[in-house]
Amino acid sequence: MMKKITLLVLFLFASMGYSQTVVINELDCDTTFEGNNIDNHEFIELLSSVPNFALDGYVLVLFNGSASGNDSSYFTLDLDGYTTDINGLLLIGSDLVSPFPQIIIPPNLIQNGADAVALYLGDATDFLEGTLATQTNLVDALVYDTSDSNDTGLMALLGVTEQINEGSSNNTNSIQRFDDGLETADSVTYLSTTPTPRALNDGSGVVLNGVFTTMTAGFFNEGDAFDVTFTTEQDVTTDLTINFTLNNYGFNTSDFTGITSVVIAAGQNTITTTINIVDDVLDEGDEVLKLEVSTLPTAYIALNNNLETRVVDNDFVVAAFGTPLNSTFGNVESTQPAGYYDSLDGLSDGSLEQALQDIIADPAVVRAQTYADIIDILEVADQNPENSNQVWLVYTEVGKPKLDFQTTSNNTGTWNREHTYPRSLAGYASIDLDDFRDGKDVFWTTNADSLRHGNSDAHALRAADGPENSVRSNQHYGEYNGPSGTLGSFKGDVARSVLYMQIRYNGLSIENGYPTTLGQLGDLATLLEWHRNDPPDDFEMNRNNVIYEWQFNRNPLIDQPDLVEYIWGDQVGDIWNQPLSVAGFTTETIKVYPNPVIDKLYISGNKPSYEVALFSAEGRVVLSQTISNNSYMDLKLASGLYLVTIEAEGERLIKKIVIE
Structure with a gap:
């Protein structure tokens, strides 16, 4: 239901001549000045006809003009509670935009075109994702592109007669609105030029004094001290008090000491304060502090804000077992229930494989989690035994801070989720519900035919270096053998994970060579060799135990590695009987x-x-x-x-x- 607007202020600035109370004043849909072709600095700017105008009752909608987007909404922003500034401006962008926006949206959100931005009277619920563009309750609209063909359908839906070009792909311009004040059909024009976020396009208006915040560069360890400096563009005419916080999730006032309210004295333009990070004895994990400046007086504007930096905890835990590079055996016991594999005894060939599937794909027992839950699972299952604040990366064989999980399209310096059995070769993918990290106790019922659940089966997902994951892509093993210079400690683990997938899901198989049939992965001979040369160690057994807590199934090829020979190897056709339990060597003997x-x-x-x-x-x-x-x-x-x-x-x- 559209919200009621009790008062619309219609006074005009003397320098402006337009009938709308609020318009789309500037758009930057494509920013590349950092040289990485990632649109971190894109923004939308609104302009009200009077300063400090409350935007209650307005909603901003972004429309996708591509063939798949069907001229429908892909993002909606309710503007209730927001107010334009002393110049009548409201800036919407990521926290990387400078000056700092009043409303923060994710970077790289605004599509490049041909697309549209539209302002309506209404509510966000009026424009659920996929809502067709409309002129109903429309206040203003801008259809734009980056040297794309006109989307005449989208233009017609919004009643727009001109599609504005920001420039070719990877341009450094913005689209800016100008009004000559004559209120004629040709009164409003648009120009693609150098961006002017949080400033009137014609250069008029109140000039605000920008405040820039800097922190000592780099990450910090517990016990470190760092400086925070605030600098204004012009000397302040009266004392300026700046308040800030450093709180961010688990990082709070108990984790640091220092002054968080500083004053730039009249006639000066800078002040510095020192913050000391407390070196406690708590294993809190690595954290991120966020420096957030509170609301500044009217005459000032934050040029940046929400500065984040890593705080490395020195109280991490070292496990009682080794990494895959320094394997230990016998320190981690299997948590399989008594008799878990008893039904396999006396079987061979297809009967043996079917009995295995009956255990690990039992719909009355086994659970399937979401693809987002995999992040939580891997942070425990792939935890670096030498540092509990890190995950151990498959292929590259190094630890990586858990905090460095990839959250944007840029994978440099990050870790992410690697499907050892690639999606494109298996035929599974994510659905919308996969985006929710809803924990162990929310799950899907699953069975041997639930191939889609292979997308989030933790037995075949590993923490991996972001760029190396891209290098592996969907290559078969044997085609891909890991990065040069590594020792291959991952090979047996990978082999057992993909061989498990053949047993667990109907429609998947491991084949010799490099097959091209959907559902098939190679190379079997290579994977058998990897399995034999790299037997299951404590790291892999611990991983099996952790995943069992979530999925209620195990990878039997870790618990009973000889099964590989009976199903794929040199004992195919032989009758399987579980080996008798023997004490064997331990780290004590x-x-x-x-x-x-x-x-x-x-x-x-x-x-x-x-x-x-x-x-x-x-x-x-x-x-x-x-x-x-x-x-x-x-x-x-x-x-x-x-x-x-x-x-x-x-x-x-x-x-x-x-x-x-």
């Missing part, structure tokens, strides 16, 4: 050190001697010998990742080592 190693690898345990073999990353035995307890193996091998097997009296330990 045998030690292999140092790791990484240069030339001497020591073996220490409670047996008199051990049979030790070293395997290369390709699976070749490169060295084998009998080692006495508390003795060492002399290594004269090339640098790289190796697999060590240690056997004694029927017990066997497998460990990865790095030779430097």
Whole structure:
């Protein structure tokens, strides 16, 4: 329902001659002056016919003129509660726009054209996403482009006779409105020129004194101090008090000390204050402080605001197990329920695979989460064992702060969600409900035919470096072997994740070579080799346990890695029976050190001697010998990742080592 407007102020500025109370004064839909072709600085500016005009009852709507957009709304902004400034201006843009906008929208939101911006009397609920453009209750409209063909359909819907060109793609202009005051059909004209956000297009009006905020550059550690400086464009004529906050989610006044209300004295133009970050003993995780300047007096304008910087917590936790580069075994026990795999015994071939699917795709038990929930899952499942504030990145084999999750189209310096079984090869994708992080207890019922849920199956999603994820794209494994210079510690993990997908979902399979059929992924021979050379370690077992808490299913190829041979490998056709539980070696009974190693690898345990073999990353035995307890193996091998097997009296330990 359209909101009632009790009073419309219709007085005009002497320098303006137009009939509307509020108009679209300036639009910048395409900004590239940072050189990255990302529209961080795009904006919309409204102008009221009187200053300090309340915009209650107005709504701003953006329309998509593309073929897929169908001249319908894609973003709506209710303007209730907002007021234009002393010059009658209201600036709408991202927090990267300068001067700082009165209304913040996400960067890169405004489409380049041919599209439209329209101002209506009404409510946001009148323009739900996908609403066709209309002239009903229309106040003002601007149909624009970046050297695109006219969208005559959109123009007709909005009653507009001219489509305004901002310039070719990646231009540095804005579209500005000018009115000659004659109130004729040709009274209003538009010009594409240098942007003037938060300033009248003709250069008139009150000149506001800009306030620019700076912080000491870089991120901060607990215990660090940093300076905050405020500088005005002109000396202030009377004392200017500036109040600011640093609070942001978990970061609050208990995390710092210092003065947050400063005064620039009359006749001066700058003031600096020092903030000290408290070094506590709490494991709070890395945080981000946000410097937000409170409302400034009428004669001033914030040139920037909402400055953010990282605060690194030094109280992170180190796990009792190693990273995939420094694997440990036996420290993390499987949390599988008793008898979880009992139904597999005595089966082989297709019957064995079907019985596995019956366990891990049981619709009465198994849950499917949203694609957004995957972020929360990976922050725990892929947590860096050496630093609880980081995730461990597949492929690049490094830790990355959890706070660096990719949230825009720019993936540089970020981590994101990597589908080990690519979407385009599998045929699944996100739906609208996938955008909600609604937690463990909100889920979909799922079964073996629910292929769409493969899009958010955490067993086949990993935290990955953003640019490297793009490099991998949808290549088959074997085509893609990871970045050069890495040790391939991810290979067995990746193999077991995609082999799991064949069992879990009907319609997916792992094939030899590089297939082109939808639902198929290769290369099976490569993945089998990766599985054999990189057995499940504590990191992978912990991951399996975490995902089980969310999805109520496990990756059986981590719990029972020999199953791979019975389904795809050299024991196909043989009858499966679960191996009997044996104590085996533990970290308490045998030690292999140092790791990484240069030339001497020591073996220490409670047996008199051990049979030790070293395997290369390709699976070749490169060295084998009998080692006495508390003795060492002399290594004269090339640098790289190796697999060590240690056997004694029927017990066997497998460990990865790095030779430097």
